[in-house]
Amino acid sequence: MKVIVPVKRVIDYNVKVRVKADGTGVDLANVKMSMNPFDEIAVEEAIRLREAGKVEEVVAVSIGVKQAQETLRTALAMGADRAILVVAADDVHTDIEPLAVAKILAGIVKEENPDLVICGKQAIDNDMNATGQMLSALLGWSQATFASEVNLDGDSAVVTREVDGGLQTIKVKTPTIISVDLRLNEPRYASLPNIMKAKKKPLDEKTPADYGVDVTPRLTVVSTSEPATRQAGIIVGSVDELIEKLKEAGAV
Amino acid sequence: MAVLLLAEVTDGALAVDATAKAVTAAAALGDVTVLCAGASAKAAADEAAKINGVAKVLCAEDAALSHRLAEPTAALIVSLAGDYSHIVAPGTTDAKNIIPRVAALLDVMVISEVTGVVDADTFERPIYAGNAIQTVKSGDATKVLTIRTAGFDAAGMGGSASVETIGATADPAMSEWVEDKVAESDRPELTSAGVVVSGGRGVGSEEDFALIEKLADKLGAAVGASRAAVDSGYAPNDWQVGQTGKVVAPDLYVAVGISGAIQHLAGMKDSKIIVAINKDEEAPIFQVADFGLVADLFEAVPELTEKL
Numbered sequence: 001m002k003v004i005v006p007v008k009r010v011i012d013y014n015v016k017v018r019v020k021a022d023g024t025g026v027d028l029a030n031v032k033m034s035m036n037p038f039d040e041i042a043v044e045e046a047i048r049l050r051e052a053g054k055v056e057e058v059v060a061v062s063i064g065v066k067q068a069q070e071t072l073r074t075a076l077a078m079g080a081d082r083a084i085l086v087v088a089a090d091d092v093h094t095d096i097e098p099l100a101v102a103k104i105l106a107g108i109v110k111e112e113n114p115d116l117v118i119c120g121k122q123a124i125d126n127d128m129n130a131t132g133q134m135l136s137a138l139l140g141w142s143q144a145t146f147a148s149e150v151n152l153d154g155d156s157a158v159v160t161r162e163v164d165g166g167l168q169t170i171k172v173k174t175p176t177i178i179s180v181d182l183r184l185n186e187p188r189y190a191s192l193p194n195i196m197k198a199k200k201k202p203l204d205e206k207t208p209a210d211y212g213v214d215v216t217p218r219l220t221v222v223s224t225s226e227p228a229t230r231q232a233g234i235i236v237g238s239v240d241e242l243i244e245k246l247k248e249a250g251a252v
Numbered sequence: 253m254a255v256l257l258l259a260e261v262t263d264g265a266l267a268v269d270a271t272a273k274a275v276t277a278a279a280a281l282g283d284v285t286v287l288c289a290g291a292s293a294k295a296a297a298d299e300a301a302k303i304n305g306v307a308k309v310l311c312a313e314d315a316a317l318s319h320r321l322a323e324p325t326a327a328l329i330v331s332l333a334g335d336y337s338h339i340v341a342p343g344t345t346d347a348k349n350i351i352p353r354v355a356a357l358l359d360v361m362v363i364s365e366v367t368g369v370v371d372a373d374t375f376e377r378p379i380y381a382g383n384a385i386q387t388v389k390s391g392d393a394t395k396v397l398t399i400r401t402a403g404f405d406a407a408g409m410g411g412s413a414s415v416e417t418i419g420a421t422a423d424p425a426m427s428e429w430v431e432d433k434v435a436e437s438d439r440p441e442l443t444s445a446g447v448v449v450s451g452g453r454g455v456g457s458e459e460d461f462a463l464i465e466k467l468a469d470k471l472g473a474a475v476g477a478s479r480a481a482v483d484s485g486y487a488p489n490d491w492q493v494g495q496t497g498k499v500v501a502p503d504l505y506v507a508v509g510i511s512g513a514i515q516h517l518a519g520m521k522d523s524k525i526i527v528a529i530n531k532d533e534e535a536p537i538f539q540v541a542d543f544g545l546v547a548d549l550f551e552a553v554p555e556l557t558e559k560l
Contacts, residue, residue: 025384026384038496098362127365127377128352128364133348133351133356134352138356143349143427144427161345165490167434167489168431169429169432172427173426218360219361219363220389220391222389224387235533236545239555240559242556243559249525249542252471
């Protein structure tokens with residue numbers, strides 16, 4: 001069985017985001033970039049499936065700027081076997097929309113014929129939570145989103161999902177798309193020898209045109225602004241003072 | 253303009269608060285038709301018909317539509333989509349599962365977690381865990397969106413829309429439901445509660461989370477948790493408040509033993525009054541709190557519970 005894992009290069013989750021003064025977006029020049037944390041969990045899950053003997057090959061894919069090859073090298077250092085980079089933008093500020101990403105991934109799936117795609121449920125930059133579901137729709141495959149437990153079982157997968165009311169378990173026919181949530185696993189760190197080895201693993205470079213996909217955005221960004229900031233509050237000295245303040249504010 | 257709104261229906265019951273908040277957002281876009289789908293959906297449809305601003309309710313009952321599986325529900329919505337300019341749903345986990353699939357089947361971009369409707373094509377939504385607000389204009393023929401319910405007031409009840417029964421589409425039979433593990437609770441639902449008390453890593457254990465629950469029960473509040481508390485096993489996943497958990501905006505939010513990572517702030521900073529109790533005076537949570545108490549939670553929380 002072959003697994004494809006899409007990974008996205010995003011602003012590091014510890015970096016404080018700054019909106020550009022001209023309102024065109026968020027400043028990403030000279031900012032630390034990392035693999036989207038949900039995608040790390042997806043890579044880890046794919047590698048564990050291979051280590052368990054259920055999967056033969058793990059292919060990492062990234063769609064974006066040329067620098068995303070660093071993100072793919074991270075996936076390779078974690079243990080992915082090879083990588084495909086689809087260079088779809090020149091400017092680091094260009095975000096390829098989930099619909100276009102899903103179309104490119106669908107093209108890759110048709111070439112690679114995997115049985116499984118494991119992706120992060122959401123990228124922490126655009127917070128869309130859409131690519132897995134869209135890819136599933138385009139391929140006419142089943143989908144199991146927000147996974148916290150995955151069990152492959154022949155031509156099906158039993159997946160436990162994190163939902164609003166608690167947990168839901170479903171059984172999906174393979175081939176399928178699984179989007180992963182936070183509690184599925186704890187991703188490993190790449191060791192130095194593996195980082196060195198990753199430099200020699202194959203990394204193919206492609207373009208959206210190779211898959212006949214137009215990445216022109218469907219959504220035009222009109223403006224990007226800072227969220228409303230809260231008024232500074234006060235520090236109270238005791239529980240009694242807290243209760244008094246809450247009563248004054250009509251909160252209790 | 254005509255809007256098709258997917259109601260939140262769980263085991264035959266309508267989630268009135270989430271659906272009514274989405275109706276408020278949708279009513280600004282055109283006449284609202286609500287779709288109630290499920291193995292049983294008639295009672296939910298009758299309830300949805302009472303939400304002010306709803307012009308019509310469609311009721312689709314079929315075994316394949318039970319348990320909110322994405323594939324059959326998306327197929328049903330796509331079969332109806334031709335009559336509508338907008339397809340809308342409250343931003344629940346069910347809708348986040350289904351709606352992007354609908355958008356891709358219609359070859360349009362989804363617009364997730366809308367917090368503001370500027371006009372029929374233009375919407376505001378948070379990005380980067382709410383650290384920026386983006387205004388986007390859609391050029392697609394059909395606008396497909398989910399609504400962040402914390403950003404809208406619920407439409408009132410008192411309407412009397414007509415209810416029409418419709419058939420389901422063929423079941424694509426790609427997925428089957430196995431089980432739901434849903435915690436029973438008498439507490440209010442997290443995303444619609446007027447008061448929320450949340451605990452973080454500082455609470456230290458699953459047993460000590462009882463302190464948070466006691467304070468919540470005293471206040472008639474829902475219980476929330478930070479990601480750190482959920483990851484550590486102190487609290488179940490459906491209590492998580494934050495960028496990738498639930499987004500809440502209650503009248504009062506009490507954060508106990510929560511440091512205030514940006515991912516957590518993303519889920520609660522629109523609350524009307526925020527109280528923070530933390531022994532670390534440098535904790536970022538104090539920067540968004542209206543009232544901060546620098547104290548050991550194991551002393552302050554029982555005292556607060558007793559004196560309230």
